[in-house]
Every structure is written in C-alpha cells, then in structure tokens.
Amino acid sequence: MQPIQVDTQIAIVGAGPSGLLLSQLLNKAGIKTAIIERSSKEHVLSRIRAGVLERGTVQLLEQAGVSDRMHREGHVHEGCLLSQNDLQIRINFKELTGASVMVYGQTEVTKDLYDAQDEMGTPRFHEVSEVQILDLDQPQSRVCFEHEGQSKEIRCDFVVGCDGFHGVSRQTIPKSVRKEFEKVYPFGWLGILSETPPCDEELIYAHSERGFALASMRNPMLSRYYIQVPLTDTVEDWSDDAFWAELKKRLPSAVADRMVTGPSIEKSIAPLRSFVSEPMRYQSLFLCGDASHIVPPTGAKGLNLAASDVHYLVEGLIDYYHNQSEEKLDGYSDRALARVWQAMRFSWSMTTLLHQFPEDDAFTQRMQPTALHHLAKSETARQELAENYIGLPF
Ligand code: RFL
Ligand code: PHB
Numbered sequence: 001m002q003p004i005q006v007d008t009q010i011a012i013v014g015a016g017p018s019g020l021l022l023s024q025l026l027n028k029a030g031i032k033t034a035i036i037e038r039s040s041k042e043h044v045l046s047r048i049r050a051g052v053l054e055r056g057t058v059q060l061l062e063q064a065g066v067s068d069r070m071h072r073e074g075h076v077h078e079g080c081l082l083s084q085n086d087l088q089i090r091i092n093f094k095e096l097t098g099a100s101v102m103v104y105g106q107t108e109v110t111k112d113l114y115d116a117q118d119e120m121g122t123p124r125f126h127e128v129s130e131v132q133i134l135d136l137d138q139p140q141s142r143v144c145f146e147h148e149g150q151s152k153e154i155r156c157d158f159v160v161g162c163d164g165f166h167g168v169s170r171q172t173i174p175k176s177v178r179k180e181f182e183k184v185y186p187f188g189w190l191g192i193l194s195e196t197p198p199c200d201e202e203l204i205y206a207h208s209e210r211g212f213a214l215a216s217m218r219n220p221m222l223s224r225y226y227i228q229v230p231l232t233d234t235v236e237d238w239s240d241d242a243f244w245a246e247l248k249k250r251l252p253s254a255v256a257d258r259m260v261t262g263p264s265i266e267k268s269i270a271p272l273r274s275f276v277s278e279p280m281r282y283q284s285l286f287l288c289g290d291a292s293h294i295v296p297p298t299g300a301k302g303l304n305l306a307a308s309d310v311h312y313l314v315e316g317l318i319d320y321y322h323n324q325s326e327e328k329l330d331g332y333s334d335r336a337l338a339r340v341w342q343a344m345r346f347s348w349s350m351t352t353l354l355h356q357f358p359e360d361d362a363f364t365q366r367m368q369p370t371a372l373h374h375l376a377k378s379e380t381a382r383q384e385l386a387e388n389y390i391g392l393p394f
Pocket of ligand 2: 049050051052203214216217224297298299300301
C-alpha cells in the first residue's frame with residue numbers, strides 16, 4: 001500500500017520547544033511546516049526542565065506571538081546568588097549588564113507554543129514511530145513514519161531535526177561527516193518540585209564540600225531544588241526527608257533556617273553532559289537544539305541555545321524563500337556553532353566552579369574557593385559571569 005502523503009515546505013522532527021518555536025516563526029512568515037513527534041502532547045508537557053529564559057529568548061517568543069502569558073505570569077530576575085557555605089555573592093545582572101532574565105518554566109513555554117500552533121492549524125502527528133529521513137540529496141526530501149497504524153510520508157524542501165539528544169536526525173548524518181565532542185561528568189542532578197514558597201527571591205547556586213545545590217523556582221508557591229548526586233544513586237534512594245536534609249546542609253545556614261519544606265510533586269535524576277556534534281547541516285537536513293548539542297544545566301543555557309539556533313535558521317529560511325538567497329542558510333551551521341561553543345565554555349566553567357569532582361586532588365580543590373573569593377571581590381569577574389548568564393547577543 002502507498003503511504004499517505006503530506007506535502008509541505010519544511011518537515012520538523014520533534015515537537016519540543018525548538019520544533020514548536022521554529023514552526024511558529026516560519027508559519028508567521030508564510031512558510032509551511034508539518035511536525036512529527038514520538039510522544040503524546042501530554043507527555044511532552046509533563047517533563048519538568050528549564051526555568052530561566054535569556055533576554056534574546058524572551059524577544060524571540062515575543063516575535064513568535066506567544067509572550068502574553070509569559071509577561072503576565074513569568075518573573076523578571078535582576079540577579080542571582082552564588083554561595084559557598086555562608087559566603088553569599090550577589091551577581092547583579094541589571095547593574096553589571098543592564099539586562100535581566102525571565103523565570104518561566106519550559107513546560108509553560110511549550111504549552112503556549114502548542115496553543116499557538118493549534119490556532120495556526122499546523123499539521124502535527126504525535127506518537128509516531130519508525131521515523132526515517134530520506135532523499136536529502138534530492139530536490140524533495142522525505143520523512144517516512146508510522147502513525148495510527150498507517151504508513152505516512154512528508155515530502156518537503158528541507159528537514160529540520162529538533163528531536164533532542166536521543167533523536168534520529170543526528171544519526172541520519174553519516175558518521176564520516178560528523179565530528180563529535182563530548183564530556184560526561186561523574187555526577188547527576190537530583191531535582192524536586194514542591195508546592196512550597198521559594199527560600200529566596202532569587203536563584204541560589206551553592207558550592208559546598210558536600211556537593212552542589214541549586215535553589216530555583218517557578219512561582220511564589222512552586223519551588224524547584226536540585227542537589228548533585230553520584231551517578232549510581234537512584235530516585236528511590238532519596239526520600240523527601242533525606243533530600244531536604246541534604247539540601248539544607250549545602251545552602252547558606254540563614255537560607256536553610258527559613259526554608260519551607262513539603263512533599264515533592266516530582267522527583268527525577270538527570271546526568272550531566274557537554275556534547276557538540278558538528279556540522280549542524282547535512283544536505284537538506286538542519287539540526288536545532290539538543291539534537292546537536294547538550295550543556296550541563298548549571299549555566300541555564302540548553303533551552304536558550306535551542307532558541308538561538310531557531311533564530312539563525314529562521315533567518316536563513318526566510319531569506320531563501322523570500323529573497324531567493326542561500327547565503328544565510330549556507331552560513332547557518334557556522335553561525336549557530338559559534339554561539340553554541342561560547343555557551344559550552346560558560347556551562348562547563350560554571351559546572352567546574354561549583355561541583356565536587358570526586359577525583360580532584362587537594363590542589364585542584366583549592367581552585368574553587370579561590371575563584372569564588374575572587375568573584376566576591378572583583379566586579380570585573382562578576383561582570384564576565386553576568387554577561388554570559390543573561391546570554392550573549394544572537
Ligand atoms: P527536547 O526538549 O528534548 O525535545 C525533543 C523532542 O523530540 C522528540 N523526539 C522525536 N520525535 C519524532 N521522532 C523521533 N524519532 C524523535 N525522537 C525524539 C522528543 O519526544 C521531544 O519531544 O529538545 P529541544 O526542543 O531541542 O529543547 C531543548 C531543551 O529541552 C533543553 O535544552 C533544556 O531543557 C535544558 N535545560 C535548561 N535549559 C535552559 O535554557 N535553562 C535551564 O534552566 C535548563 N534547565 C535543562 C534544565 C534540562 C534539564 N534536564 C532534565 C535535561 C534542567 C534540567 C534538569
Ligand atoms: C530550573 O529552575 O529548573 C533551573 C534553573 C537554573 C538552572 C538550571 C535549572 O541553571
């Protein structure tokens with residue numbers, strides 16, 4: 001039997017934040033898209049991930065017409081804290097850079113994008129399997145998949161892989177073409193979500209001899225906390241009580257004393273990894289977001305990098321369709337990778353500064369408090385951190 005055929009300009013693999021944002025911006029520019037997604041919409045929306053949006057990401061969501069709820073319900077943060085035991089170092093983004101960040105969950109960004117895409121009427125296929133990307137060297141490429149018991153096929157000018165680290169798109173690029181760079185860290189983050197008031201108005205990135213901790217939030221009655229744990233730990237190893245006790249030991253004592261605890265409503269462990277696959281284009285296939293690169297979450301960069309990739313690709317595709325110019329599309333991989341590597345460096349340096357590395361010798365261990373004391377004393381050092389945290393320009 002012939003597969004059911006869908007014709008479009010851009011086929012997008014993956015309906016996470018990068019796939020949805022790309023589709024939304026292209027549709028707004030009059031470019032047609034169709035999206036396939038391995039999971040259900042409910043499953044995509046149940047994943048608790050990023051919480052911090054850079055200024056550039058906020059502007060891109062405004063451009064996509066999905067920023068109303070974010071501006072109503074999100075929280076502008078003009079600084080954050082780094083701590084080491086009772087030493088607290090405020091990084092004043094506003095004073096040091098003139099900019100701020102937005103605390104608004106990835107889940108909410110994704111929900112706003114689903115609503116906008118539903119309104120656009122963009123064809124979207126959920127719970128697909130057997131995805132294959134074919135004919136990338138032909139005038140028309142094909143994305144073939146199984147959906148609701150039928151074989152289907154999207155015919156398109158270009159395919160964009162927005163299918164995350166475990167997706168098929170990157171694997172479609174021949175191994176001989178791909179250059180991969182990877183650093184796997186010897187620990188993970190155990191995260192919980194709890195319906196309790198956050199312990200501070202701003203995020204606290206805490207370094208301590210017991211390991212790293214992060215106090216974050218979603219809104220005045222929803223807190224998100226993380227602690228560094230060995231890779232061998234499982235969620236079952238950590239009762240809520242054990243989590244709260246360990247978190248308090250890693251935060252400044254004044255913060256721990258005022259912390260309100262409660263039952264967790266989500267608990268998960270994420271391994272930490274730095275990963276880049278170059279190039280981000282192969283024939284008619286482009287990669288965006290986690291499909292091409294992963295950063296450890298310490299710098300809050302993953303979602304924001306996905307957004308800057310989308311920005312560069314949208315510019316390239318608009319130039320291609322509206323001005324018949326391939327220049328920006330041809331430059332996509334280099335432009336996106338230049339920014340990716342800057343975020344890689346920052347995320348790696350924040351991770352290295354704040355975590356306990358079991359294999360470190362005594363000399364290396366001294367480097368962390370030394371660097372933190374320098375940050376406490378030097379406005380120049382704080383400015384460098386702030387400039388990267390609020391996000392380098394697109
Ligand atoms: P996603 O979100 O992984 O979405 C990919 C989608 O593709 C689907 N898929 C397929 N669909 C069709 N066919 C296939 N064969 C497919 N294979 C996979 C998947 O089901 C999925 O829906 O990638 P995307 O869109 O590139 O977005 C990237 C972000 O999700 C990620 O970078 C951030 O969440 C990273 N991150 C953070 N980023 C920030 O900017 N700020 C933060 O504060 C921040 N905190 C975090 C984070 C990530 C975390 N974890 C769990 C990894 C905190 C954590 C704990
Ligand atoms: C979060 O709130 O989930 C979060 C915030 C900042 C990070 C990582 C995660 O650096």
